[in-house]
Amino acid sequence: SASLFTAIEMAPRDPILGVTDGFNSDKNPQKINLGVGVYSDDDSKVPLLQCVRKAEAQLIEKLSPRTYLPIDGLAAYDKAVQELVFGADSAVITEKRAITVQAIGGTGALKLGADFLKRFSAENTQVWISDPSWENHRALFEFAGFTVNNYPYYDAATRGVNFAGMLDALKTMPRGAIVLLHACCHNPTGADLSSDQWTEVIQVVTQNGLVPFLDMAYQGFGDGIDADGEVVRRFTDAGCPLFISNSFSKSFSLYGERVGALSIVATTAEEAGRILSQLKRVIRTNYSNPPIHGGQVVATALASPELRALWEEELAGMRVRIREMRELLAKKLKEQAPAHDFSFVTKQRGMFSYTGLTKAQVEKLRDEFSIHTIDTGRICVAALNTKNIDYVVASIAKVL
Numbered sequence: 243s244a245s246l247f248t249a250i251e252m253a254p255r256d257p258i259l260g261v262t263d264g265f266n267s268d269k270n271p272q273k274i275n276l277g278v279g280v281y282s283d284d285d286s287k288v289p290l291l292q293c294v295r296k297a298e299a300q301l302i303e304k305l306s307p308r309t310y311l312p313i314d315g316l317a318a319y320d321k322a323v324q325e326l327v328f329g330a331d332s333a334v335i336t337e338k339r340a341i342t343v344q345a346i347g348g349t350g351a352l353k354l355g356a357d358f359l360k361r362f363s364a365e366n367t368q369v370w371i372s373d374p375s376w377e378n379h380r381a382l383f384e385f386a387g388f389t390v391n392n393y394p395y396y397d398a399a400t401r402g403v404n405f406a407g408m409l410d411a412l413k414t415m416p417r418g419a420i421v422l423l424h425a426c427c428h429n430p431t432g433a434d435l436s437s438d439q440w441t442e443v444i445q446v447v448t449q450n451g452l453v454p455f456l457d458m459a460y461q462g463f464g465d466g467i468d469a470d471g472e473v474v475r476r477f478t479d480a481g482c483p484l485f486i487s488n489s490f491s492k493s494f495s496l497y498g499e500r501v502g503a504l505s506i507v508a509t510t511a512e513e514a515g516r517i518l519s520q521l522k523r524v525i526r527t528n529y530s531n532p533p534i535h536g537g538q539v540v541a542t543a544l545a546s547p548e549l550r551a552l553w554e555e556e557l558a559g560m561r562v563r564i565r566e567m568r569e570l571l572a573k574k575l576k577e578q579a580p581a582h583d584f585s586f587v588t589k590q591r592g593m594f595s596y597t598g599l600t601k602a603q604v605e606k607l608r609d610e611f612s613i614h615t616i617d618t619g620r621i622c623v624a625a626l627n628t629k630n631i632d633y634v635v636a637s638i639a640k641v642l
């Protein structure tokens with residue numbers, strides 16, 4: 243007889259984890275995984291940063307009992323993250339208009355924001371995300387109960403942003419619409435807005451009463467911590483309500499510790515207090531309070547001038563290595579596939595590149611060369627290194 247479970251259909255496979263499954267079962271020792279969004283070093287290893295090792299060594303010295311953290315997380319963490327996201331001298335901090343709560347990675351931060359917005363936005367409020375966007379954005383806001391739309395973003399012809407299309411879409415959104423924007427290092431395309439384009443976006447968002455939600459999963463991977471955070475400061479200067487999710491998965495190479503935060507900017511300190519009280523209920527009814535370890539590591543590293551400097555140095559090392567791989571990829575492809583222009587790779591930022599490779603070419607790379615990546619042609623540039631790049635370039639040249 244039919245049970246509760248009889249009619250449950252198999253869910254579609256996660257496209258990115260599917261690539262990893264395919265990679266894991268590939269027996270070729272030369273296999274390369276360019277699919278997953280993780281930074282690896284020149285030896286194809288995910289780094290354990292020195293600043294993390296040192297912070298953990300300090301924490302081991304003063305082991306403490308594992309009581310519950312406050313609902314909104316470790317106070318020292320929330321404060322340090324707030325200063326990182328807004329800038330230590332930000333008016334929204336001194337005026338106590340910003341609230342920051344620890345979250346379970348950037349994903350957890352997005353989900354807290356989505357649940358909060360669903361509860362407090364007008365009933366028919368909808369969400370707009372870029373076309374394309376990080377593949378979890380749509381599902382995450384849909385599972386929170388929203389209708390999710392796309393605004394034009396990527397322009398395959400120029401391998402850049404279809405800015406006119408994006409701006410037109412922003413202009414037609416109803417007041418109160420939630421617009422998800424990538425603060426820097428757009429995932430999956432690698433194509434970011436210019437400073438002048440941000441000026442226009444901020445103008446439309448504020449004039450039309452849209453609610454911006456900045457996803458900042460890659461602060462420090464574009465032009466540096468402060469330069470990448472600049473867009474946040476420009477939104478706060480504009481004086482609109484603002485949601486920001488940020489993550490230390492990539493910038494501290496702490497993927498599995500699940501460290502992120504949600505920040506909300508209010509109009510007044512009194513309003514911020516009410517928002518925080520309600521956000522705590524969202525947290526309390528989901529997972530009660532966040533885990534201790536990752537937040538402690540990041541708070542320790544950010545609070546110590548020595549560890550903070552070390553972190554910035556190590557983060558710069560990751561950023562520079564990715565940029566070098568972009569330069570090398572473009573240069574070597576120019577040599578081996580002169581009919582194709584790959585110079586756009588050096589203009590893209592962050593961990594990813596939309597290469598323009600077709601699904602058929604991606605399949606050929608996988609089946610004939612054991613190079614695994616996403617059907618859309620997105621590659622993780624941070625998975626390239628001086629040892630595998632020649633093989634990758636030669637293989638791409640053969641499938642073009």
Ligand code: PLP
Pocket residue numbers: 279346347348349350376424429457459489490491497500501502
């Ligand atoms: N947002 C974007 C744009 C991302 O690329 C990612 C991770 O890949 C996330 C959010 C989620 O980050 P986390 O792994 O910290 O949950």
